Amino acid sequence: MVSTPTDQSAPGPSLELHGIRKKFGESTVLDGVDLDIDCGQFVTLLGPSGCGKTTLLRIIAGLELPDAGRVVLGGRDITRTPAAQRQVNTVFQSYALFPHLSVRENVAFGLRSRGVDGAEVRRRVDAALELVQISTLAERRPETLSGGQKQRAALARAVVNEPAVLLLDEPMSALDAKLRTKLQSELRALHRRLGATFVLVTHDQDEAMSVSDRVIVMNGGRIEQEGPPREVYDRPRSRFVADFVGAANVLAVTGREGNMLRTVAGVIDVGEVDGTATHVSVRPEDVRLHRCDSRVLDDNSSLGIVEDVIFRGDCAEVFVGPMSLRARLSPAEAPLIGDRVRIEFVNNRARVLHG
Amino acid sequence: MAEPVVWQGRITTRPKLLAGAAVLCAPALIWLAVLVVLPGMALAVLCLLTRSPQGQVEATLTSEHLRRALGVTEAGFAWDNLRILGRTLLAAAVTSFAAIALAFLTALWIASRPARWRGTLLAMIAVPLCTNIVVRSYAWMLLLGPTSIAARVAAFVGWIEPGTSLYPSVFAVYLGMIAASLPFAVLTIYSSVERLDWTLVDAAKDLYGSRTRVFLHGLVAQAGPGLAAAFVLTFVPALGMFVIPDLLGGAKHWMVGNLVQQQFGTSRNWPYGAALSLILLVLTVPGVLFLTRRRSREGESGGGTPRTTFGTGAAAVLSAVVLYLPLSAVVVASFFSTRSGLSLGAPTLAWYQLLFRDERLWEFVGNTLRLAGVSTAISTVLGTMLAISLERFPWAPKLRTAADAALQIPVVMPDVLFAIGVVIALGFLRRFSELFEPGMFSMILGHVSFQVAFVTLVVRARLASVGAKYQEAAFDLYSSAWSLLWRVTLPLLAPGILGGALLAFTLSLDDFVISFMTSSPASTTLPVHIYASVRRGLSPELHALSAVLLAATVLLVLAAQRLSRRATIGP
Numbered sequence: 001m002v003s004t005p006t007d008q009s010a011p012g013p014s015l016e017l018h019g020i021r022k023k024f025g026e027s028t029v030l031d032g033v034d035l036d037i038d039c040g041q042f043v044t045l046l047g048p049s050g051c052g053k054t055t056l057l058r059i060i061a062g063l064e065l066p067d068a069g070r071v072v073l074g075g076r077d078i079t080r081t082p083a084a085q086r087q088v089n090t091v092f093q094s095y096a097l098f099p100h101l102s103v104r105e106n107v108a109f110g111l112r113s114r115g116v117d118g119a120e121v122r123r124r125v126d127a128a129l130e131l132v133q134i135s136t137l138a139e140r141r142p143e144t145l146s147g148g149q150k151q152r153a154a155l156a157r158a159v160v161n162e163p164a165v166l167l168l169d170e171p172m173s174a175l176d177a178k179l180r181t182k183l184q185s186e187l188r189a190l191h192r193r194l195g196a197t198f199v200l201v202t203h204d205q206d207e208a209m210s211v212s213d214r215v216i217v218m219n220g221g222r223i224e225q226e227g228p229p230r231e232v233y234d235r236p237r238s239r240f241v242a243d244f245v246g247a248a249n250v251l252a253v254t255g256r257e258g259n260m261l262r263t264v265a266g267v268i269d270v271g272e273v274d275g276t277a278t279h280v281s282v283r284p285e286d287v288r289l290h291r292c293d294s295r296v297l298d299d300n301s302s303l304g305i306v307e308d309v310i311f312r313g314d315c316a317e318v319f320v321g322p323m324s325l326r327a328r329l330s331p332a333e334a335p336l337i338g339d340r341v342r343i344e345f346v347n348n349r350a351r352v353l354h355g
Numbered sequence: 356m357a358e359p360v361v362w363q364g365r366i367t368t369r370p371k372l373l374a375g376a377a378v379l380c381a382p383a384l385i386w387l388a389v390l391v392v393l394p395g396m397a398l399a400v401l402c403l404l405t406r407s408p409q410g411q412v413e414a415t416l417t418s419e420h421l422r423r424a425l426g427v428t429e430a431g432f433a434w435d436n437l438r439i440l441g442r443t444l445l446a447a448a449v450t451s452f453a454a455i456a457l458a459f460l461t462a463l464w465i466a467s468r469p470a471r472w473r474g475t476l477l478a479m480i481a482v483p484l485c486t487n488i489v490v491r492s493y494a495w496m497l498l499l500g501p502t503s504i505a506a507r508v509a510a511f512v513g514w515i516e517p518g519t520s521l522y523p524s525v526f527a528v529y530l531g532m533i534a535a536s537l538p539f540a541v542l543t544i545y546s547s548v549e550r551l552d553w554t555l556v557d558a559a560k561d562l563y564g565s566r567t568r569v570f571l572h573g574l575v576a577q578a579g580p581g582l583a584a585a586f587v588l589t590f591v592p593a594l595g596m597f598v599i600p601d602l603l604g605g606a607k608h609w610m611v612g613n614l615v616q617q618q619f620g621t622s623r624n625w626p627y628g629a630a631l632s633l634i635l636l637v638l639t640v641p642g643v644l645f646l647t648r649r650r651s652r653e654g655e656s657g658g659g660t661p662r663t664t665f666g667t668g669a670a671a672v673l674s675a676v677v678l679y680l681p682l683s684a685v686v687v688a689s690f691f692s693t694r695s696g697l698s699l700g701a702p703t704l705a706w707y708q709l710l711f712r713d714e715r716l717w718e719f720v721g722n723t724l725r726l727a728g729v730s731t732a733i734s735t736v737l738g739t740m741l742a743i744s745l746e747r748f749p750w751a752p753k754l755r756t757a758a759d760a761a762l763q764i765p766v767v768m769p770d771v772l773f774a775i776g777v778v779i780a781l782g783f784l785r786r787f788s789e790l791f792e793p794g795m796f797s798m799i800l801g802h803v804s805f806q807v808a809f810v811t812l813v814v815r816a817r818l819a820s821v822g823a824k825y826q827e828a829a830f831d832l833y834s835s836a837w838s839l840l841w842r843v844t845l846p847l848l849a850p851g852i853l854g855g856a857l858l859a860f861t862l863s864l865d866d867f868v869i870s871f872m873t874s875s876p877a878s879t880t881l882p883v884h885i886y887a888s889v890r891r892g893l894s895p896e897l898h899a900l901s902a903v904l905l906a907a908t909v910l911l912v913l914a915a916q917r918l919s920r921r922a923t924i925g926p
Contacts, residue, residue, distance in 0.1 A: 028512035063827050065361045082366040083830045100846045109842075110832035160834070213444060 003218045013074025013087070013164045015060070016198060020069035022055055022221075029055045030066070030295060031221035039164075039216075042191045042198040044208040047218035048244065055257050056218075060199065061090045073164060074200055084113075089158035090167040093174075095150045097142035102297035104129070104138040109200050110161040128160035131190065132201050148179045154189075168200040172207065184210050205245050209233065218242050239353050242281035249282045250353065261352075264323040266302035266343050268350045279353040288351040289318060291335055292342040307341045362749055363823045364390035371597035372748055379744035383807050385739040390804040391765070394776035394783075398636065399662035401629035401779065410623030417626075424630035436614070440634070442719060446525075446600075447593035450532040454745075455586050457677075458534070458540035459578065460670030462548045465541075467667070474796055477545065478916045483678045485908045487865040487882045490901045492602045493889045494681030495531050496522060497688060497898075499603075521549035523605030531599040534677050536589045541674070543588055545897040547581025560742050587642040588767060595769020598867060602889060611635050612771045625865035630774050643767055682905060689898035716884075716900070723880040726795065726870075727863035730802035735856040737803070738810025739848070745811070747826075748817040765808040770868040777801040795878040801869040806862055817851025850918070857915050894906050 015037040022030040030052045037043050045053035049294050058073060061081030061211045071079045078086055089110065096104050107128055111121045132152040142150060158166055168187075172180045189197050202208055208215050209229040215228040217240075223243045225232055236242035239250055251274055255262035260269050261280055268280055290301065304320035316334035318327045320341060327343075334351040335341055359366055386564040402424075405415040426433045465476045483491060496691055499521035500506055512516040521527055551574070559573030573580070597612030604610075615635060618628025689707070692700035710716060745758055765773060777800065791797055825847065829839045845852075867882040881904065888897050 002370070061831060062366065063364055065359060065366065080366060083827075084833050084835065088831075090828075090829060090831045092824065094824060096824045098825060098828070098847075099841060109829070109834075111835035113829075113835070123712055130692060157832070247423060 001019065004243040005117065007152045008066040013197075015165055015199075016072040017056070018061070018070045018072065020056065020059060020066045022052070022059065022066050023063065031060075033218075033221070035216065035221060037165075037197055037199065039197055040195050042188070042200070042211060042213045044212040045127075045217055045218055046202060046205055046208040046217050046245070046251045048203055048316065050248055051218040051220040052170060053218050057090075057169055057199065057201045060165065061088055061167050062086045063090075067256070072146075080108065087164040088167060089157050089165075090169065091151075091154045091171050093169045093171065095142075095154040097150060097157070098152055099142055102141060103134065103145070103156075105323055106153060107157045107160050109157065114161075123154075124160050131193070132156045132186075141286075147175050148183060149174065151183065155190070158345040159190070159196075163196060164224050166194075167200060168198065168257045168347075170202055171200070173202075173204075174187050180207070181210075187211055199321060209245075211316045215245070217245060219244075234349075234351075236281060238355070239279060239281075242351065242353060247284050247326060247328075249284065249287070249327075251280045251282065253277055253280060264302070265304070265320075265325050266345065268345050270350050270352050277352040281353050282345055283349065284328035284345040287325065289320065289327050289335060289343070290328065290343040290344065290345065291339055302343045304341055304343055306335050306337050306341060309334055311338055361749065363834065364827035369749075370760075371785040376744045376748035379740045379748075380559055383741040383811070386737060386805060387473045387807060388444050390780045390800060391773070391776050394779040395636075397779055397783075398629045398633050398775075400628055402633055406626050412625050412903075420627040420630040421622075423627060423631075423679055425636055429619075436631075437462055439611060439614060442614075443594060443607070444638070445557060446529065446610060447590050447596075450529055450536060451586055451589040453529075454533050454540045454589055455544070455582060457670055457674055458537055458544050458585065459582060460667045461541050461674040462545040463574070464667035464671040465545060466548045466551070469478050474916055477542065478912050479675075480538050480541050480678070481912050481915075482905075482909055483534075483682065483863050484542070485865060486682070486905060487599050488535060489867050489882050489886045489887070490904060491535060491681065492531055492599050493885070493897075494685045494901070495527060495603055495895065496520075496889070496893060497536070497684050499530075500893075503684075522603045523608060525604070525608060527603040528608055530598050530862070531603045532596060532682065535596070535599060535675060535678065536593060537677060540585055543585040544578070544581060547578055547584075551577055555649060561916055564645035575844075584646060587646050589768050590640040591639045592769050594769040595635060595770055610768065615771055615775065616872070618922065619775055625779075625782070628775070629779075632772060633770060634642040635769065639768060639772070643764060646767060646882055647763055664859055680716065685898045686902045686905065689895060689902045691895075703772060706895045707903075709896050710899045710903070713896075719881050719884045722878055723864060723882075725801060726798055726878075726880060727860050729861045729864050730799050730806060731856055734806035734810050734859045735804045735852060738807045738859075739814050739852055741807065742811045742818055743844070746815055747823070762808050763812055765805060766812070770866075772870045773805060774872045777804060777869060781873065783841070790829070792874040793873050798870055798880075802863045802866060802872045804832050804865070806859035807863060807871060810859050813836075813855035813858060814848060814851045817848055817854070821847045853918060855913070857911075857918070861911060863909070884924050 015035075017033055020030050029050075033052070033056060045056060047053050056062060059066050062078070062085075064083060064256040066079065069079070070077055073087070088204065098102075098109065099108070103303040104125055107125045108121050111124060116124075123327070125138075126135070129138055132155050133155065134149055136153045137145065137149060137153070146161050154171070156211055175183065182209040184207060187198075187219060189202075191211075200208075200211065214226060215232045217224045218234060225237050227351050232241065233246050236245060236248070238265060244250040244252060249265070251263035251265055251268075253261050253263060257267070259271060259278060260267045261281055263271065265282075268282070270277075270280065289304075289306075302323070304323060304325060306318055307321040310317045310319075311331060311334075315328050316330075316331045318329060318334055319325070320343065321335075325343065358368065360369055360372070361367075361496060399411070402420055403418065405413045405417050405422075409411050422428065422777050424436060426435070426437045461480075465473055465480075466475060484586075501518055501520040503520070506515065506519070506521050507517075507617050509515050509521055510519070515521065533601065541655065553576060556569065556573035556677075559745055561571045581778050595612045595615075597616050600608050600610045600613055611631060615628055615631045618631065619622045622628075624868070668915060690704070692703045693707065699882060745755065750758070777797075781791045781793075781797050781800070791800075825843050829843045834842065870883050871886065874880065879887075881900075885897065885900065890893065
């Protein structure tokens, strides 16, 4: 039977990573990663290709050995424990469903490996199939399934074993956008239902934001920033995070006047400022454009010319030159190409960056 | 305590991994070492030893045999051997070239047929390939005999005297060799033609005017490397052919293969035979090196729709005639009452009745099947173990490429050289036990050493395509190593293992050369029996027997085709 939602008073195993280092040949893939994940959290490792997130996931799974560091699950050091003995299961990027077994047999695989008896296997497999809504596909072979169905089957195969930690390696990268959105919300619901710890790896920041309790942004083998999705989005601490999580206009600081920073796109009020600010990050949705014909303005505003407008259905992206500014407006407010516009920033939404 | 490593989902140590790999690959490697590698190396020593008047090998060093092989005698230069060598090289080169040209066009034609026909067409190419060389060769004797249509036309035209046959002659030998090389050439070239990018042909048409240039720049340029490889795969085995020159060329058209076979057979002059073999070996080395250096470009299929101009249809017809006319002649002759003479006579099943009543024949059938069964069982087990050890263990890259190269050698090498190796090894082992006298046991040893490489290649291809990801998934799902083998690896490998076994079985059923040189009267197999019969003279019972074998081959090929269609439970 699948577990009931987390009982807050019974602490489950928490996952800790201490000082994980890994080199493949000459290149350092993980450069001292420390991470604490509480039981029952949904954590996403977010980053570009090559940042080490998949390697970190595989180290947690037991499919890679770190060169240095420890993996601790529920207080037990499992760094050298074989994958087959860890209470950790993986949903692979390519699903890796055994092609010679039916969906039911696939899902039952882990239970049979551990010698669970027949009736119990049947009960738990049925429950898992029900949970991911593929009960009707139980006797089918993997090659007859669609991408979304395979993903659910892979998910069922993993969760039926009630692992302490469920690992998902870019599980939705092969699916189309609509299916992805649907499955993301189902994944979230599944997590709430099971209460296990989920660790997801993805390079898609939309995905990271929509499913996780915590986003961990990685770059070059290190953790750049981590926190709840809202925090990482609203308060990026570095240029990389600002640029990777959501779109950002990163403007160089050219001068300072009290609490205002002067940039090529105008003057921005950022509240408290310290002397080391080098850049300011402004989200496109925090930029306002006003059609303006006069050539002279007050000192704090800037003028620009609309270079391109891209209509994206629910919004319009406007590119303003010569400062390469990106603004997101509702389609009704969008100016035309060639219009002269005055740039305005919504106060207190800009973030100061230090490189 | 050794450093732990992770390999395909399992935490283990390097020494343990290597030990596992060693256990898996040891049986096959030892077998091959004793029966193939060491004898090969022994050739260099053997050619320098002396032959006693009774035909034994004595441990005195002499360069007499080497000199004789190269034509150097006290009385001056002897051209005989060199003439034979030259004749062999010429024949191999010309027939390979012709076979490749015809095969290329035929493969193009097949590739441009609708997809559902291609399997059947390729199966039709495979049937002659799986028929033994003796039947395929003597079929030409029937077609070119004194009473055949071909001979009568040639006499009419004035080529030959009326009443004589078109064989033995260079023409017959070349014809036979082309026909023998054609099926394998087609299948080899087809695998690269399959992946051709036909959009390049369209581009060439767009840029050039003439059809010749489109053909050259659009098709040949792309297929070039594949054609070169196919040429080598045809040329090298052709160097060692001796059945065809023997049956269709006679003593005046002997090739190196005949000379070599004679020394290890009736002439009992092993040192001289070793010297000749060395020369033959040297001739094959460049080809083998070329093949093993080639990196096969996997994946990348081309696009576009295949076109059928450039006379490919005609080539396909010609191929069909070359491959099936002789065999059809044999089958037809088996149903008619004439023994010789101008007319066919009345239709009859008499020859088949004779066949089924011939007890000796059933004994030969039994020998052939027993030999094939046992050797297939052994080589499948050894080959599968070897394939798993090569694919699933972390060998150093250099070692792996060396192993890859080594495995391809039995596929390329002339049969006769392979058989010589086995004969030498058995000759040596005979000193220790009577078990290694010519007979069923020796034949099994010989067949297995030939089959192992093929099984390994087939199983390895399947292993590679299945990939290691299922292994990781299985370990992630708490599987033990043993459980992984039984529940995942072997089931997924099954189509490959079955395919390898089928290939090995066919190779054994067909084999003439190794069987011929290692058999005793009590262990005669069908191909050996057919050869002996042919030498005594063609007879309709022989044709009936060949027709039955042909039917069995067709069934086997169809079965294999059905199996391979079901085996598309790819990853």
